[in-house]
Amino acid sequence: MSSFLEPAQADISFEFFPPKSAEAAEALKTTAEQLAVAGPAYVSVTYGAGGSTRSGTQGAVEQMLGLFGDVAPHVSCIGADLDELRELLAGYRRQGVRRLVALRGDLPSGFGAPGPLRYAADLVRFIREEFDDAFHIEVAAYPEGHPQARSLQDDLTHFVEKMRAGAHGAITQYFFNTDAYFRFIDEAYARGVHQPIVPGIMPITNHTQLARFSDACGAEIPRWIRSRLEGYGDDLASIRAFGHEVVVDLVDQLLTAGAPGVHFYTMNRAEPTLALLRDLVGRKGLALNSAPGFASPVH
Numbered sequence: 001m002s003s004f005l006e007p008a009q010a011d012i013s014f015e016f017f018p019p020k021s022a023e024a025a026e027a028l029k030t031t032a033e034q035l036a037v038a039g040p041a042y043v044s045v046t047y048g049a050g051g052s053t054r055s056g057t058q059g060a061v062e063q064m065l066g067l068f069g070d071v072a073p074h075v076s077c078i079g080a081d082l083d084e085l086r087e088l089l090a091g092y093r094r095q096g097v098r099r100l101v102a103l104r105g106d107l108p109s110g111f112g113a114p115g116p117l118r119y120a121a122d123l124v125r126f127i128r129e130e131f132d133d134a135f136h137i138e139v140a141a142y143p144e145g146h147p148q149a150r151s152l153q154d155d156l157t158h159f160v161e162k163m164r165a166g167a168h169g170a171i172t173q174y175f176f177n178t179d180a181y182f183r184f185i186d187e188a189y190a191r192g193v194h195q196p197i198v199p200g201i202m203p204i205t206n207h208t209q210l211a212r213f214s215d216a217c218g219a220e221i222p223r224w225i226r227s228r229l230e231g232y233g234d235d236l237a238s239i240r241a242f243g244h245e246v247v248v249d250l251v252d253q254l255l256t257a258g259a260p261g262v263h264f265y266t267m268n269r270a271e272p273t274l275a276l277l278r279d280l281v282g283r284k285g286l287a288l289n290s291a292p293g294f295a296s297p298v299h
Contacts, residue, residue: 011041011261011289012277013171013198016064016268018045018056027268028060032067034270038277041261041289042070044101044138044171058091065096072138073097076105077123079115086130099136101171102127102162119158124165139163141170141197143184144177147218156184160191169195171263174202174219176246178253196260201251203264203272204243207232244272248279255286 014035019025032043045060057073064071073092077085092100104120117123120139127135139162142155149155163170175181181199188197202219204210207229214221221229225246232238251262264273280286 010255010259010286011198012038013040013261013263014038014043014273015200015263015265016043016045016060018060019268020056024268025059025063029063031266031268031270032064035266035273036067038274039289040068042072042099043068044072044074044263047074047076047103047105061092061097062095070099071097072099072101072136074101074103075123075127076103077115077117077120077126078105080117082116082126085117085126089127089131089135093131093134097135099138100127101138101140102167103140119161121158121161121165124162124167128166136169137167139167139170141172141184141188142218143172143175143180144218144220147216156187156191160188160193163188163193163195167195169260170197172197172200173217174200174265176222176225176250177220178250178257180220181254181259182257198261198263199254199259200263200265201247201276203247203267203269203276204229205240205267205269205272206236207239240272244275244279247276248283251276251280252286255280255288 016028016032019028035043043064045057045064047057061071061073075085075088089100102120102123104118104123117126124137124139127137139159141159142149145152145155146158149158159170172181172184185197202210202213204225210229211221211226213219228242229239232242254262264276266273277288281288
């Protein structure tokens with residue numbers, strides 16, 4: 001293990017996606033209120049391809065700012081107009097947003113030109129040039145490689161460029177193979193990256209949904225996990241119980257080894273993440289920076 005990972009108390013953070021209906025907005029409000037008791041360091045709100053959920057993201061950010069001290073909207077650059085991007089970022093500043101997740105993003109269907117900012121590193125440089133140090137910038141990391149990358153080494157080169165462009169930290173795509181994360185950390189550290197790289201964590205509650213997401217984003221489900229999930233068939237209770245244990249053990253390994261925090265992909269549901277936190281703090285005794293209701297034992 002490289003010295004890049006030093007054991008310490010770890011921050012938790014959550015990701016939400018913008019609701020698409022009034023009913024979904026009300027459900028998200030309830031979910032956010034339930035998760036607020038865990039005292040996350042910040043929460044993030046996703047952004048659709050080419051900014052397709054821009055208004056929904058802005059609305060969700062405004063809602064979240066009333067519950068959480070730090071809310072980080074995702075901002076993508078591909079296909080973006082620079083003036084509109086300046087306006088968007090200036091608006092977030094006026095709202096009190098202090099943190100962003102800067103992404104390349106995907107072109108929406110039927111959209112031809114990538115625009116003046118082609119990569120996330122270009123977006124990070126743009127934010128720095130336009131707003132200096134006004135925002136804390138997170139970027140994405142792919143321990144198992146971006147699905148569109150030509151090679152793992154090429155993907156790592158792009159990651160290092162994002163960090164050198166001025167990112168303060170990174171959040172990984174979710175994974176279930178800790179070796180992939182630790183190797184990625186070691187290789188990034190060897191190339192001079194010193195910013196924290198926080199593992200993204202996906203609760204396992206539905207086999208079909210997980211398989212679909214994983215196939216799309218290139219996250220590997222280890223064969224033994226996939227086989228066990230397939231073996232449960234439609235037994236959702238067994239899938240959730242098994243998935244819970246898998247993810248508790250995964251986070252336990254990561255934080256015990258010194259990962260700087262964990263970022264939960266909540267899928268706009270509170271209970272799977274809350275159940276994981278209860279076990280991690282109560283049963284595993286891990287040191288999480290969180291609210292009194294989830295206070296860790298003194299080490």
